[in-house]
Amino acid sequence: MVTEEQLAALDLTLWLGSTERAAEVDFSNQSTISRRHHKVLRQFGIELKRTKRELEVSGDLQLLDLERQVHQMARLKRRLGLRLQAPFWLQNSPGVVPPEGWTMNPQRVDLNCTDPVTLLREHVLDACLATPTQIPDDRDDLFILKLHNRPIELTLLNRNNQSECDLADRFQWSLERGNLQLKLMPFLPASCRERSQEWFEELLTINQPERHKTMALRPSRHSGQSFQMAYLTPEMRVAQPLPWLVDQNFEPYTYTEHLVVLAQHANEPAVLALLESLHQQIGQ
Structure with a gap:
């Protein structure tokens, strides 16, 4: 119903909190990102609003969710344009370097993701490195891997x-x-x-x-x-x-670094490549 570029513009904006940061990751510009994500909003009859902490979409999100699942599977199968949320301190030199096909959020001291697991469940993110305080009690739909203790x-x-x-x-x-x-x-x-x-x-x-x-x-x-x-x-x-x-x-x-992905995607080759890469870089 919408193109990959249009949905990516909306989801990158939600993830990173602004069209400016979305354009940085998309190697585009703010006007292009804004034009594309507004097409998605109109197509699905939804709204983009800013709360105290973050941006969020509101309205009937059922069709949007189905569209996101289709686009996420395309990213996983092609191993291209996959999104990994990582905290600022793990990006610091030498930092985490994701494998080919994965993109991280920009390393900015003022940029943090309040609720990466919700974005994961909404198929906006494909994986996240989450703090213990960000992992919910209800986790049956999640694959959670402990990487290291600090x-x-x-x-x-x-x-x-x-x-x-x-x-x-x-x-x-x-x-x-x-x-x-x-x-x-x-x-x-x-x-x-x-x-x-x-x-x-x-x-x-x-x-x-x-x-x-x-x-x-x-x-x-x-x-x-x-x-x-x-x-x-x-x-x-x-x-x-x-x-x-x-x-x-x-x-x-004790602080534990976790990698979190949807359980249904845990055996995808792109996810397994990410697991291996993170184990080599920061795993125990």
């Missing part, structure tokens, strides 16, 4: 290139007084930001009794200063430019 460590952000000893002292002083700020990196998906916020609040709650004991102590040379910290894996730290120090006094959380 520690999520409490990371002290050193804005003034302080010594390790001075940085640790400043952090402890700020922790005892609740004078901490949680930095949420722009490349983190919304669900990862929410989890980091939960851990941060738990950290403050655990140390609340200690704050009451130390409030009457004499002022420190750190008085009046705020302190920034973040929960980051080694790859996430490399992907951001701030100097840092891992606080070894706190037990790290």
Whole structure:
């Protein structure tokens, strides 16, 4: 009912959040992408709207879904134009390089995909590297492969290139007084930001009794200063430019990188080639 180029224009815009980014991946221009995706909207009688977090289509999507399935099978069989969503920190040099036929989202610090599994189920994406917070409880229709584990460590952000000893002292002083700020990196998906916020609040709650004991102590040379910290894996730290120090006094959380595809496509040659490539690059 619509051409591959027209449907791709809509789906790339949904995936990447703008016609500008869609044009970048499609090696096209914004006006062409806009013209093509509007033809799809008119053909199916649907609308493209922007919510607080992302773009989405609304209306009767049954015919659109059927059309997407046909186009997805064409991509899989031809092993061409396949779409892989990967987080920013895994694209950092040397980063993940997908096999021939696969295209990743642009490596942009301000670009993250809120819900890649939904886009996968809607046949917009063909595979995604998802965080644990992005994987739903209902997963019977999904093939989920654990690629590797990484520690999520409490990371002290050193804005003034302080010594390790001075940085640790400043952090402890700020922790005892609740004078901490949680930095949420722009490349983190919304669900990862929410989890980091939960851990941060738990950290403050655990140390609340200690704050009451130390409030009457004499002022420190750190008085009046705020302190920034973040929960980051080694790859996430490399992907951001701030100097840092891992606080070894706190037990790290465990982060698992997952590859997710639709179960019905798990044995497609194009998917198997992707699995092999990712295992070689980042697998255990």
